Amino acid sequence: MTSFIKPRISRKSAPKNKIGLTRQDYDGTMSxxxxxxxxxxxxxxxxxxxxxxxxxxxxxxxxxGIGCSSKTTSYLLKxxxxxxxxxxxxxxxxxxxxxxxxxLTYFGVSGDGDSLSIGIGQMIHAMRRNANMLYVLExxxxxxxTKGQFSASADIGSVAKKGTVNDQPPIxxxxxxxxxxxxxxxxxxxxxREQLVKLIRAGLMHKGFAxxxxxxxxxxFNDHKGSTKSYEHTYKYYSKLVHADYIPPAEExxxxxxxxxxxxxxxxxxxxxxxRKLDPSYDPSDRSSAFSKITNNNTKEIxxxxxxxNKNLSDMAEQNNLQExxxxxIPYKELNPGLDNLKEIQKSFR
Amino acid sequence: MKPxxxxxxxxxxxxxxxxxxxxxxxxxxxxxxxxxxxxxxxAYLTNRASNVFPGILGRVCDRPCEPACRRGRVEEKPVAIxxxxxxxxxxxDDIKQYLPKKPSVLNGKKIALVGAGPASFTVANDLAPLGxxxxxYEKLSKPGGLMRSNIPAFRLPEEVLMEELxxxxxxxxxxxxxxxxxxxxxxxxxxxxxxFVGSGAPKGKDLNLPGRWEDKKHxxxxxxxxxxxxxxxxxxxxxNVLIIGVGNTAMDCCRTSLRLGAKSVKVMGRKPRSFFKxxxxxxxxxxxxxxEIIINHSPEGFITKNGRLTGMLFSIMExxxxxxxxxxxxxxxxxxxxxxxxxxxAIGQENAFPWIEVDAGIEFDQWNVPIxxxxxxxxxxxxxxxxxxxxxxxxxxxxxxxxxxxAAISIHNHCRGVSLKQRAxxxxxxxxxxxxxxxxxxxxxxxxxxxxxxEHVDLxxxxxKLNMEVEVGYSPDQIATEVQRCLNCDIQTVFDAPKCTExxxxxxxxxxxxxxxxxxxxxEDIIRKSLNSDKNELNQSLFISEELKFTNRxxxxxxxxxxxxxxxxxxxxxxxxDMSEGIVKIHHADSQDTEYVSEVIK
Numbered sequence: 001m002t003s004f005i006k007p008r009i010s011r012k013s014a015p016k017n018k019i020g021l022t023r024q025d026y027d028g029t030m031s032x033x034x035x036x037x038x039x040x041x042x043x044x045x046x047x048x049x050x051x052x053x054x055x056x057x058x059x060x061x062x063x064x065g066i067g068c069s070s071k072t073t074s075y076l077l078k079x080x081x082x083x084x085x086x087x088x089x090x091x092x093x094x095x096x097x098x099x100x101x102x103x104l105t106y107f108g109v110s111g112d113g114d115s116l117s118i119g120i121g122q123m124i125h126a127m128r129r130n131a132n133m134l135y136v137l138e139x140x141x142x143x144x145x146t147k148g149q150f151s152a153s154a155d156i157g158s159v160a161k162k163g164t165v166n167d168q169p170p171i172x173x174x175x176x177x178x179x180x181x182x183x184x185x186x187x188x189x190x191x192x193r194e195q196l197v198k199l200i201r202a203g204l205m206h207k208g209f210a211x212x213x214x215x216x217x218x219x220x221f222n223d224h225k226g227s228t229k230s231y232e233h234t235y236k237y238y239s240k241l242v243h244a245d246y247i248p249p250a251e252e253x254x255x256x257x258x259x260x261x262x263x264x265x266x267x268x269x270x271x272x273x274x275x276r277k278l279d280p281s282y283d284p285s286d287r288s289s290a291f292s293k294i295t296n297n298n299t300k301e302i303x304x305x306x307x308x309x310n311k312n313l314s315d316m317a318e319q320n321n322l323q324e325x326x327x328x329x330i331p332y333k334e335l336n337p338g339l340d341n342l343k344e345i346q347k348s349f350r
Numbered sequence: 351m352k353p354x355x356x357x358x359x360x361x362x363x364x365x366x367x368x369x370x371x372x373x374x375x376x377x378x379x380x381x382x383x384x385x386x387x388x389x390x391x392x393a394y395l396t397n398r399a400s401n402v403f404p405g406i407l408g409r410v411c412d413r414p415c416e417p418a419c420r421r422g423r424v425e426e427k428p429v430a431i432x433x434x435x436x437x438x439x440x441x442x443d444d445i446k447q448y449l450p451k452k453p454s455v456l457n458g459k460k461i462a463l464v465g466a467g468p469a470s471f472t473v474a475n476d477l478a479p480l481g482x483x484x485x486x487y488e489k490l491s492k493p494g495g496l497m498r499s500n501i502p503a504f505r506l507p508e509e510v511l512m513e514e515l516x517x518x519x520x521x522x523x524x525x526x527x528x529x530x531x532x533x534x535x536x537x538x539x540x541x542x543x544x545x546f547v548g549s550g551a552p553k554g555k556d557l558n559l560p561g562r563w564e565d566k567k568h569x570x571x572x573x574x575x576x577x578x579x580x581x582x583x584x585x586x587x588x589x590n591v592l593i594i595g596v597g598n599t600a601m602d603c604c605r606t607s608l609r610l611g612a613k614s615v616k617v618m619g620r621k622p623r624s625f626f627k628x629x630x631x632x633x634x635x636x637x638x639x640x641x642e643i644i645i646n647h648s649p650e651g652f653i654t655k656n657g658r659l660t661g662m663l664f665s666i667m668e669x670x671x672x673x674x675x676x677x678x679x680x681x682x683x684x685x686x687x688x689x690x691x692x693x694x695x696a697i698g699q700e701n702a703f704p705w706i707e708v709d710a711g712i713e714f715d716q717w718n719v720p721i722x723x724x725x726x727x728x729x730x731x732x733x734x735x736x737x738x739x740x741x742x743x744x745x746x747x748x749x750x751x752x753x754x755x756x757a758a759i760s761i762h763n764h765c766r767g768v769s770l771k772q773r774a775x776x777x778x779x780x781x782x783x784x785x786x787x788x789x790x791x792x793x794x795x796x797x798x799x800x801x802x803x804x805e806h807v808d809l810x811x812x813x814x815k816l817n818m819e820v821e822v823g824y825s826p827d828q829i830a831t832e833v834q835r836c837l838n839c840d841i842q843t844v845f846d847a848p849k850c851t852e853x854x855x856x857x858x859x860x861x862x863x864x865x866x867x868x869x870x871x872x873x874e875d876i877i878r879k880s881l882n883s884d885k886n887e888l889n890q891s892l893f894i895s896e897e898l899k900f901t902n903r904x905x906x907x908x909x910x911x912x913x914x915x916x917x918x919x920x921x922x923x924x925x926x927x928d929m930s931e932g933i934v935k936i937h938h939a940d941s942q943d944t945e946y947v948s949e950v951i952k
Binding site: 005006007008009011012013014023024031034035036037038040041043044190191193217219223231232235236 | 423424425795796798851852853854855857858859861862863900901911913915917920921922923924
């Protein structure tokens with residue numbers, strides 16, 4: 001707990017983005033998470049990505065469920081729309097919101113408990129529908145809010161704070177996403193801000209479901225020797241597979257990447273996601289090679305970066321012919337077909 | 351890049367921008383905290399140890415600290431450092447018991463000090479308690495130097511001046527008034543162990559334009575005229591007065607003219623306002639009294655009729671100014687005559703030593719300024735020292751004080767046969783301010799109040815007497831607010847690299863994003879980029895840590911924008927960051943031999 005507040009200071013020389021806001025304008029309330037929690041770094045990375053993309057805070061919907069992770073949404077973008085939903089129900093809530101209003105930028109924050117235990121069914125279906133949202137899964141391998149029991153993402157052999165060894169296999173959200181049709185799958189680490197911010201930028205601009213599994217250590221219950229989700233362990237075995245960054249359409253692509261290693265992916269808005277592969281044999285647009293890369297891993301190495309991307313998959317709005325106009329902007333007369341039309345429609349089902 | 355050497359006392363000292371900018375290195379945040387705690391006496395003594403004249407400087411200092419103040423990087427106006435100094439002086443108790451006393455046994459060394467201004471008094475202040483027999487020679491009938499003759503009493507009341515001079519006189523310093531030194535050669539023969547010259551830059555510059563000598567009575571030299579007013583030899587002036595010059599002396603001249611009965615006073619400048627030498631606040635105070643400030647008027651000549659000044663001729667100037675504010679070209683576009691009854695010339699002053707004989711052994715440079723060592727303040731003649739305006743030309747009181755401190759060290763070394771170069775170096779002590787969970791021994795929360803405005807005596811009342819002090823001082827409410835605006839820059843962020851687990855908590859909490867963990871490279875630009883650091887302020891340091899244990903990256907901090915709020919240290923789960931009070935120890939003559947080792951108290 002904290003007994004201090006982060007002051008809002010707009011220093012004279014603070015850099016401003018294209019819409020004239022400073023990074024501080026993307027802050028939320030003061031975090032009440034434990035000092036050193038990885039989730040706070042994810043918050044900061046999200047705020048930075050939104051700042052860099054010059055997204056208007058009031059055109060964002062931030063949705064979360066229950067858990068330490070789900071508090072994240074309060075800690076940034078205080079001008080955005082937001083809801084803390086029932087435990088594990090964030091994906092359904094977001095899907096519904098999206099159906100009513102596709103004009104907002106949606107992002108959900110969840111944890112390994114919220115997503116991989118109580119809410120696993122919800123998450124799978126949001127991925128299956130390819131709902132156009134960024135889904136950040138803050139993964140620390142324990143239930144921090146209930147004092148550190150193993151979660152469904154705990155690795156075999158990981159040791160709990162009191163010495164218990166986990167021997168159940170973990171659910172890998174990235175493998176799960178690949179199997180059910182998510183179109184953007186990435187893994188990162190709260191300690192690698194540079195990579196995380198770029199992945200978030202790419203994920204936000206990707207049209208479709210973008211999952212980022214972020215290893216985000218729990219300083220209170222899972223940051224000790226023997227834990228496979230501690231800062232020390234993650235820094236040790238952390239490896240970068242693919243660099244990814246979103247380049248807006250107006251910006252010239254300055255970085256010169258070696259042919260064969262770089263892979264520009266043009267998005268719907270004309271911007272590009274530039275991939276730079278550190279392993280030339282790896283192809284992130286190939287679903288089966290992505291699957292084998294993350295499942296057939298015999299080393300302790302944690303592969304991070306953009307694992308899989310498919311920009312050709314139509315998203316939920318396209319599949320269901322959703323209106324671009326938000327429902328709340330459609331006049332009642334137009335929204336309500338009227339009794340006569342209703343009768344016509346009903347007749348067609350008879 | 352190599353890790354920053356924070357053991358170098360200058361590193362943390364430089365972070366305290368106000369203290370670093372102050373010639374005498376007054377520990378500003380320390381005394382502001384003492385004021386916040388109601389310890390006005392303590393705050394006064396803290397000031398006095400560095401700048402000797404807190405009551406005087408709290409009113410009339412040139413305030414090099416304020417433009418440097420970190421607060422000015424967050425909002426428009428810096429902390430009112432100078433006004434708070436006056437608060438300490440106004441509200442202190444009797445401090446005599448805390449001052450050094452004349453020792454019962456003197457050391458037998460005799461020092462002559464020429465000129466009773468701030469430089470000589472500082473030398474006496476430092477040396478008299480060590481047993482030196484100090485004698486100050488002054489040509490005027492009252493002590494104070496330019497603090498008395500050039501600074502009008504409505505800005506600096508005589509009681510304040512005399513109080514602080516008396517503290518030093520009471521240390522057994524002999525003051526010989528009405529005793530001008532007319533010959534350096536004979537002074538040298540009087541058997542003094544050392545001589546200090548602190549006689550200022552007493553010669554006001556003249557303006558040799560057509561008509562200058564036709565009416566000597568109504569064309570005045572600013573500093574001479576102010577002195578005549580201060581000593582009550584001049585008691586009135588004409589209705590319409592022109593002041594030529596835009597420095598602080600010009601501001602004193604125009605405001606003094608109003609008090610002597612002038613109806614209309616104009617300050618004439620050759621260039622636009624951004625080129626004015628006067629401090630902004632002095633110009634503001636003059637305008638508040640309805641002084642007219644006229645720019646782009648270059649004087650061309652004095653107009654007289656039957657030997658009586660009637661006006662002045664000016665060229666109206668047009669300046670070609672580039673984007674950086676430099677004048678590229680100037681031309682006269684018209685001529686204008688402005689009628690007046692008196693003109694006061696306030697266009698600068700220079701050194702003058704008619705009393706130092708050519709063969710006295712003291713060398714002068716081509717501008718007739720004595721050749722003085724910048725560190726030791728010794729002239730080319732052994733045992734003769736210069737300080738204040740007489741050393742390097744006109745500066746200000748706070749510089750004179752610092753010159754005095756340095757000259758005192760030299761005189762002390764000279765008299766006991768120690769090399770003048772052997773001077774105790776600055777040192778720094780670090781003391782943690784941590785008192786418990788989220789508890790620090792300083793007020794670390796950011797207070798967003800704006801600078802308090804100094805109230806002035808109302809316009810009608812202030813002209814009733816020549817010596818009516820205009821500024822009334824801060825009220826208790828204003829004091830309480832203003833002290834909280836100080837960011838406590840001397841509470842340093844001290845980083846212990848081996849403790850860091852690279853969790854980024856400090857980086858995330860920092861309200862100004864002045865921290866980063868990044869790959870170590872030799873390219874400072876890349877490191878600055880990771881911080882969004884402002885390249886225009888490269889005179890501010892970057893802190894570079896040792897390599898961190900998990901990734902060999904480095905913790906970097908941009909000292910420029912840090913607000914010393916301590917949130918990094920509050921948020922750090924392993925206490926790798928600590929907020930430590932950095933006490934900079936600057937040695938004066940009295941502590942040259944003291945064993946004082948830099949240390950870290952955890």
